[in-house]
Amino acid sequence: MSDFWPALRDVIVYGLPNTIIMSVAAMAIAVGGGFVLGVLRALRNKVLDALVIAYVEILRGIPVLILMFFVFFGLPQLGFNAVGNLQSAIIALGLWGAANGAEIVRGAIFSIDKGQTEAGLALGLNWLTVMTTIVLPQASRRMIPPFMSLFTAVVETSSLAALIPVRDVLESVRIKTESEPSLWMPLLIAVLFIYFFINYPISLASQRLEKRLA
Amino acid sequence: MAMVTMSHVRKAFGANEVLKDISLAVDPGEVCCIIGPSGSGKSTVLRCINRLVTIDGGEVTVDGLQVTDPKVKDVDLRRRVGMVFQQFNLFPHMTAQQNVTLAPRKVRGLNQKEADDLAMRLLAKVGLREKAQQYPAQLSGGQQQRVAIARALAMEPKVMLFDEATSALDPEITGEVLAVMRDLAVERTTMIVVTHEMGFAREVGTHLVFMDGGVIVEEGQPRAIFEHPQAERTKAFLSKVL
Amino acid sequence: MIVIVAAAQLDFSIVKDSLPDLARGAMWTYAITAMGIVGALFVGVVGAAMRTSNSRIARTLATAFAEFFRNTPPLVWIFFFFFALPNAHITLPAVAAGTIALAFYQGAIAIEILRAGIEAVPAGQREAASALGLSPFQQFVYVVAPQAFRISLPALGNNLIALLKNTSLISAIGIIEITGVANDIIAIKLSSAELFLTLGAFYLISVFILSALLRFAEARLSRYAV
DSSP states (O other): OTTHHHHHHHIIIIIHHHHHHHHHHHHHHHHHHHHHHHHHHHTTOHHHHHHHHHHHHHHHHSOHHHHHHIIIIIHHHTTOOOOOHHHHHHHHHHHHHHHHHHHHHHHHHHHSOHHHHHHHHHTTOOHHHIIIIIIHHHHHHHHHHHHHHHHHHHHHHGGGGGGTTOOSHHHHHHHHHHHOGGGHHHHHHHHHHHHHHHHHHHHHHHHHHHHHHO | OOSEEEEEEEEEETTEEEEEEEEEEEOTTOEEEEEOOTTSSHHHHHHHHTTSSOOSEEEEEETTEETTOTTSOHHHHHHHEEEEOTTOOOOTTSOHHHHHHHHIIIIIOOOHHHHHHHHHHHHHHTTOGGGTTOOGGGSOHHHHHHHHHHHHHTTOOSEEEEESTTTTSOHHHHHHHHHHHHHHHHTTOEEEEEOSOHHHHHHTOSEEEEEETTEEEEEEOHHHHHHSOOSHHHHHHHHHHO | OHHHHHHHTOOTHHHHHTHHHHHHHHHHHHHHHHHHHHHHHHHHHHHHHHHTSSOHHHHHHHHHHHHHHHTSOHHHHHHIIIIIGGGGTOOOOHHHHHHHHHHHHHHHHHHHHHHHHHHHSOHHHHHHHHHTTOOHHHIIIIIIHHHHHHHHHHHHHHHHHHHHHHGGGGGGTOSOSHHHHHHHHHHHHOOOHHHHHHHHHHHHHHHHHHHHHHHHHHHHHGGGOO
16 A cells, blocks of 8 residues: 555646546637537527537547547547547547537527517627627527536546547556556545546536536 | 214424314214315315325324324225325326226235226226226226226215315316216215305305414304305405305 | 548448347346346435434444445445455356446445435424334334435436446456457457447437436426425
C-alpha cells in the first residue's frame, strides 16, 4: 500500500490534465456546435431540419466509443490524415456533445412562447433581430441547467478516451496497475471520487438553478 | 350512542390554527351537513375522523373506537369510515370495477368472485353497471364521482364522509351525484357531508352545522337555521349564498 | 465528393467474412442489454421506493448510492467490478462484471427518474387509497407505482437506450459483445472503417427498434391517461 500515494499522485498529475482538457475542449465544441445546429432548426426550413435531425439521431444513436474509434482508426483509412489520440477524442466527444447541445438549444428556443416571436415580428423587426434580441436571451437562461448536465456527461464520457488510448486518469490507473495489480481497488476508488467531486457540485448547482428558473 | 363524536378538537397546520375548538356528535342514520365559507376548516374536520389528519388536542371517537388511541390501527378505522373526495381520486390505471374491488380484495380479504359480485351490485346501485369495464378517463365527472361513491361503499362502512363531492362538477351534472347521496340518506346511512349545495342540506340533511374560522358557530335542524338563523355570521353567510 | 472517394476505398468483404462472429457478438449485446435492463429496473424501483420512504436511513442510503453512481463514469465501474474486485478475492467473469456494473449505473439513473415519477403522482391518489384502508405498502404497489411508472416511461426509455449503447464499453474487458468482436477483428485484419460503419448501423437499427418498442409500450399504457 505504500505504492498507493505515489501512484495516485502520478494518476492525478499525468492523467487529470488530459481529462480536463478533453472535457473543456469538447464542451466548447458542444456548446458552439449545438447553438448553430439548434438555431438552424429554428429556421423551420424542411431541408436543414432534416439534415440536423439526421446528424443528431445518428450521433446520439451510436455509442460514443464507436465514434471515437471511427475518428481515430477509421478516418485515416478513408483518406483523411491521421489525427492524434487526444485530438481524436476531443473531436469525437465534441461531435457527440454538439448533437446533444443541438437538442438542448432547440428545446429551449421552442419553449419560448410563440407570442414573443409574433410580437417582435409585428413590431417590424426582422427574423434575425427577433432571434438575437428577444428569443435567444430568454432561451439562454433555460439552457444553462441542461448544459451543466451535459458537461457532467462529457466529463464521464471522456473516460472512454482511455481506450484509444489517451492518457487520462483512467488510463493512468491502468498503466500503474500493470506492474502492481493490487493497486486496482484503491486507485479506482480514488478515481471514482475524483469524478464524483468534479460532477456532483455541478449537478447540485444545476438542480438548484433549475428550481429557481421554474 | 353517537356514531361519531368530536370533543374539543384542535388542529393547527404550522402557525395556522385551522380547528380551534370543535365539538360535534353525529347519531347513527343522521345526515349531518357542514356548511361555511372556504377556509373555515370543514374539510379538515372530515379528515380528523378517519385520521388522514392527526389532531393536536381533544378526542374523536368513531363507532366506539378512540381515533387518538395509537392502539387503534388505521385499517380498523378506515374500514368503518368511507370517504368521497372533491377531486374523485379514482385510480386512472384501473377500470371502474377494479377501482371498486381493490380495497375489498386487499383489505377485507374477499376473493375475486366475491369482490366482483359486490362491485357489480354497487355499480348498479349508482346506475353505472354498464360502465364497469371503462377507465376513469372515459367517464364524465359525474360518472367518476358515482364510481368513487361505489368504491367507498364497497368497504361497507358505518359512516360515509363527503368532502364537497359535487364542487368539481358542472352544475348540470351535480344532480346525478346528489341523487345517489339522497338514496343513501333514505337508506339511513350515517353521512357527514361538507357541501355548498344548500338545497341538499335543507331537503336531505337532518343536522346542520355552520362553521366559520375554525369553530362551530351554529348547529341544529336545517330548516330552522335556514329560516331563522340566530348568529350574525350565520345570517351574513346565508344571505350571500341563498 | 469526398464521401464518394472515401466510399470507393471501402471493402465490405471483411464484414461479410466475419458475419458469424459479429452475429454472435450481436446476440451477446442484446442478451447483456436485456439482463442489464432487468437489473437496472430492479435497482431503480427498490432505490426509488427507499428514496421516497418515511425512513431517514433508507432515504439517505438510496440518495447516496444514486448520486455516487450517477456522477461517475460507467467505464470506471466496469473496470472496478472486473479488475478491482479480485483484490478483494471476488473474481467475476467479464459478462457478469459488465452487466452488474451497467445495471448499477443505469439503475442509479433510474432511481432519480422513478423518484420524480412517484412525486408526480397526485397526492389525492394516496389520500384515496389511504382512506380505503390500504396499507402504505399496498398503496405503493397498487396505486402509486403503476402511475409513477407510466409517467416515467419516456425518461426511463432513454435510460434503457443508453444502456444498450453502453454495452459497447464491455469491449474494454473482453471479446463478448459486438464492439469487442469488431475490435478483435480489426486487430487481426488491420482494416477498420467498414467494420465501424457496420457497427454504427447495427447500433442505430437496434436503438430504432428499442425506441419503437418503448413508444408502443408508452401508447398502450397511456390509453387511460387522465
